[in-house]
Amino acid sequence: MEKRIELTNAIGQVLQQVTHAPAQDIHIEGKPLRGGIEASGVTLVTVRYRNHSRRQQMFRLVAKHLTGRPAREAAVYQRIVAAYARDLAPQLLAVEGTGSGDILLLIEAVRRTTAWPWRSLEAGEELLARLADFHTAAAGATALVPEWDYEAELQAVAELTRTTLEQCRSDPDLAVLARDLPALDRLVRALPAHRKQLLSERPFGSRPIHGDLHPGNVMLSRRGGQDTPILLDWGRARVSSPLEDVSSWLQSVSYWEPEGRRRHDTLLAAYLSALGMDRRLTDSLRAAYWMAAASNALSGALLHHLSIARNCGRSSPQRTAATKAARDALRVVRRADAWWS
Ligand SMILES: Nc1ncnc2c1ncn2[C@@H]1O[C@H](COP(=O)(O)OP(=O)(O)O)[C@@H](O)[C@H]1O
Ligand SMILES: [Mg+2]
Missing domain, CATH: 3.30.200 (Phosphorylase Kinase; domain 1)
Structure with missing residues (x-):
């Protein structure tokens, strides 16, 4: 209104x-x-x-x-x-x-040209190419990014996530999620060391990133006569691994768009080649990618879904949707754990 x-x-x-x-x-x-x-x-x-x-x-x-x-x-x-x-x-x-x-x-106020452009491979590739350009251009500007102790916040939220998952054990509807507790536990314990390694992974390192890349924060809009991806919501921009942006985007698109899931590796390779790298998805690249994805899940998303799933005040469809999203985030945690332990 x-x-x-x-x-x-x-x-x-x-x-x-x-x-x-x-x-x-x-x-x-x-x-x-x-x-x-x-x-x-x-x-x-x-x-x-x-x-x-x-x-x-x-x-x-x-x-x-x-x-x-x-x-x-x-x-x-x-x-x-x-x-x-x-x-x-x-x-x-x-x-x-x-x-x-x-x-x-x-x-x-950005005017979007297409409500959901992400079925198209071209739109996804264009977004990742632009993202790579931003990551490259801003690489030297870490000192300009406003202060935020992201690592401390990540660790605290990750620990709260583990406690919340533990509490799911006593809920018959959510006990199935708690099967991933050992993987989550290993990951949270080793998180500071894993983060250190991720942030020094070559050639990505750590540099200014958008920090909250998902379809709700990107619009396709007309600029200079062509459809251009516009990134909204820069409040979580920080100095971190650019793979956090890439995995945040690819994981969220894969969740909502079957075509995105099918093209996951093609899109990841498109980002690498826009960064001037070989398109080959090596083991070390995959390991770093899943750690970046798990960091994103542990920085608030998984906790958010678990909190809704456990909240009796929410409607049944809301709790079911949150449980499904939590299951998806835990799949990411398992992948990261498998690569890193
Ligand atoms: N500049 C903009 N032009 C058009 N719509 C916008 C703009 N900024 C935000 N929105 C809309 O408002 C929503 C919330 O804004 P956002 O900046 O993402 O805030 P939040 O931090 O609450 O997610 C976006 O998902 C988008 O739909
Ligand atoms: Mg937003």
């Missing part, structure tokens, strides 16, 4: 950039957009006004209200996106502090 909103300083600033002249009869409405796991308010804002010749005009933007750690997304836009991913992200319009560390981030 659309809701009338006030003209804030930041929106006024954007209006000025758009009109270059005083506007009249300004009317602003906002519609909430559905977000992901990260806690934030995302609003599609429509600004209507009359220009100097009294003609009715309008434009749209997206406002993200960010609190706590996700507020670093504004600095990611200013330092990383502006320098290395301008063609791959919505345009940054304005940033406004709203007191107590909260941030209002205003960005271009």
